[in-house]
Amino acid sequence: MYNPKSSNAEEFICHEEILDTLHYAEQNSKNAALIDQIIEKAKLRKGLSHREASVLLACELEDRNQEVYHLAEQIKKDFYGNRIVMFAPLYLSNYCVNGCVYCPYHRQNSHIARKKLTQDEIRKEVIALQDMGHKRLALEAGEDPQMNPIEYILESIETIYSIKHKNGAIRRVNLNIAATTVENYRKLKEAGIGTYILFQETYHKESYETLHPTGPKHNYNYHTEAMDRAMEGGIDDVGLGVLFGLELYRYEFAGLLMHAEHLEAAFGVGPHTISVPRLRRADDIDPNAFDNGIDDDTFAKIVACIRVAVPYTGMIVSTRESQKCRERVLHLGISQISGGSRTSVGGYVEEEPEEENSAQFDVSDTRTLDQVVHWLMTMGYIPSFCTACYREGRTGDRFMSLCKNGQILNCCHPNALMTLKEYLEDYAAPDTRRIGEALIARELEAIPNPKVKSIAAQNLKDIATGSRDFRF
Ligand code: SF4
Numbered sequence: 136m137y138n139p140k141s142s143n144a145e146e147f148i149c150h151e152e153i154l155d156t157l158h159y160a161e162q163n164s165k166n167a168a169l170i171d172q173i174i175e176k177a178k179l180r181k182g183l184s185h186r187e188a189s190v191l192l193a194c195e196l197e198d199r200n201q202e203v204y205h206l207a208e209q210i211k212k213d214f215y216g217n218r219i220v221m222f223a224p225l226y227l228s229n230y231c232v233n234g235c236v237y238c239p240y241h242r243q244n245s246h247i248a249r250k251k252l253t254q255d256e257i258r259k260e261v262i263a264l265q266d267m268g269h270k271r272l273a274l275e276a277g278e279d280p281q282m283n284p285i286e287y288i289l290e291s292i293e294t295i296y297s298i299k300h301k302n303g304a305i306r307r308v309n310l311n312i313a314a315t316t317v318e319n320y321r322k323l324k325e326a327g328i329g330t331y332i333l334f335q336e337t338y339h340k341e342s343y344e345t346l347h348p349t350g351p352k353h354n355y356n357y358h359t360e361a362m363d364r365a366m367e368g369g370i371d372d373v374g375l376g377v378l379f380g381l382e383l384y385r386y387e388f389a390g391l392l393m394h395a396e397h398l399e400a401a402f403g404v405g406p407h408t409i410s411v412p413r414l415r416r417a418d419d420i421d422p423n424a425f426d427n428g429i430d431d432d433t434f435a436k437i438v439a440c441i442r443v444a445v446p447y448t449g450m451i452v453s454t455r456e457s458q459k460c461r462e463r464v465l466h467l468g469i470s471q472i473s474g475g476s477r478t479s480v481g482g483y484v485e486e487e488p489e490e491e492n493s494a495q496f497d498v499s500d501t502r503t504l505d506q507v508v509h510w511l512m513t514m515g516y517i518p519s520f521c522t523a524c525y526r527e528g529r530t531g532d533r534f535m536s537l538c539k540n541g542q543i544l545n546c547c548h549p550n551a552l553m554t555l556k557e558y559l560e561d562y563a564a565p566d567t568r569r570i571g572e573a574l575i576a577r578e579l580e581a582i583p584n585p586k587v588k589s590i591a592a593q594n595l596k597d598i599a600t601g602s603r604d605f606r607f
């Protein structure tokens with residue numbers, strides 16, 4: 136029985152409800168009157184249900200699809216302006232006891248190099264990341280209670296926050312580790328993590344169990360209920376995601392939105408972010424072995440439909456995607472991207488020799504952070520290194536209410552300019568700096584509130600003379 140408030144995974148992600156939804160969406164894929172009604176509702180910017188959004192995803196009327204794309208672009212502009220938040224992944228360890236068939240870290244893969252960073256190696260990786268200009272990390276580690284116990288993760292977080300190299304600092308550590316207990320989530324909260332991210336991989340229970348044949352991750356309910364435990368443990372910013380390509384994308388899309396609805400119904404706060412990874416080639420993994428791959432057009436449509444369905448939720452795209460594909464989806468609703476990423480353990484300090492491959496997937500966008508920053512600015516975006524909300528305690532429902540009444544925009548825009556200014560002063564190549572200074576001067580003029588504008592202008596001057604870390 137479908138029940139979004141239930142704490143049982145099979146009730147809030149109800150298989151029958153998804154099948155019904157897909158049937159309904161299919162039946163109405165050319166129903167212009169209904170589609171128009173849903174688009175009108177989406178224009179109110181209060182979101183859509185999984186059913187309504189699924190109809191838009193299935194829509195076969197080209198003019199209506201174009202309307203959805205335009206609306207997604209407009210919502211993106213209204214909520215996120217032209218800012219794109221930057222982050223980088225940091226792989227701590229690729230030891231893993233699970234058997235996920237799509238991931239090269241699966242236990243049976245004996246020819247991948249297994250590595251786990253010591254605290255000293257983490258220090259070096261973080262210094263390398265700080266020297267690139269990063270302020271926000273997503274920590275990644277395989278599930279291995281012996282090799283990567285919670286104490287190791289907690290110690291690593293402490294190490295990362297403690298490193299102050301030149302003007303560098305990691306100001307927000309997001310975490311992507313296996314589903315764990317309420318008690319461990321509580322410890323992670325105390326350690327100061329930002330968002331807890333856990334990809335569902337697939338919401339289809341039967342496929343899930345086949346794709347995760349061995350290890351603790353095999354337990355679908357335990358995995359799917361992880362965000363509930365994270366919230367009980369006090370973590371109120373959680374990030375959802377599915378790995379597109381494993382199951383039918385329309386099924387995953389409905390499941391993802393049902394998961395968001397569940398968090399809203401049960402805890403009063405929806406997901407902080409949604410990630411949209413697609414299956415990629417990696418050691419021991421051939422994406423062609425999975426027959427649910429999606430093309431770039433479908434991918435773009437998914438991003439646009441998520442944007443109109445959950446306007447307040449940030450959306451993340453990684454370097455799994457090519458420059459061309461990232462360029463396309465940035466317009467449609469992506470608010471965070473990674474740049475200069477290394478997906479191998481220890482990859483920021485030293486590039487691995489090929490025979491030592493420890494990467495989780497092949498990176499498509501291999502540009503440096505500076506090249507990505509330059510590219511974003513030439514397209515009119517403001518690359519932002521802002522981490523203010525987390526540090527000001529604006530998380531969970533506090534954050535969401537500021538988002539919903541639009542007040543957050545008074546913070547995001549000047550914070551983006553000030554953190555970009557720090558980047559330009561400390562790390563940018565001369566041409567990036569030239570373009571960035573012009574962008575900041577233009578954007579400063581566009582701040583509507585005179586008081587905010589004058590404080591931001593003063594802070595920008597102070598950054599130029601050596602001060603750091605201002606925020607609204
Ligand atoms: S997806 Fe995660 S849990 Fe599965 S094998 Fe890879 S690292 Fe381990």
Ligand code: SF4
Nearest residue numbers: 521522523524546547
């Ligand atoms: S002010 Fe908050 S919401 Fe805006 S970019 Fe910074 S951290 Fe994100």
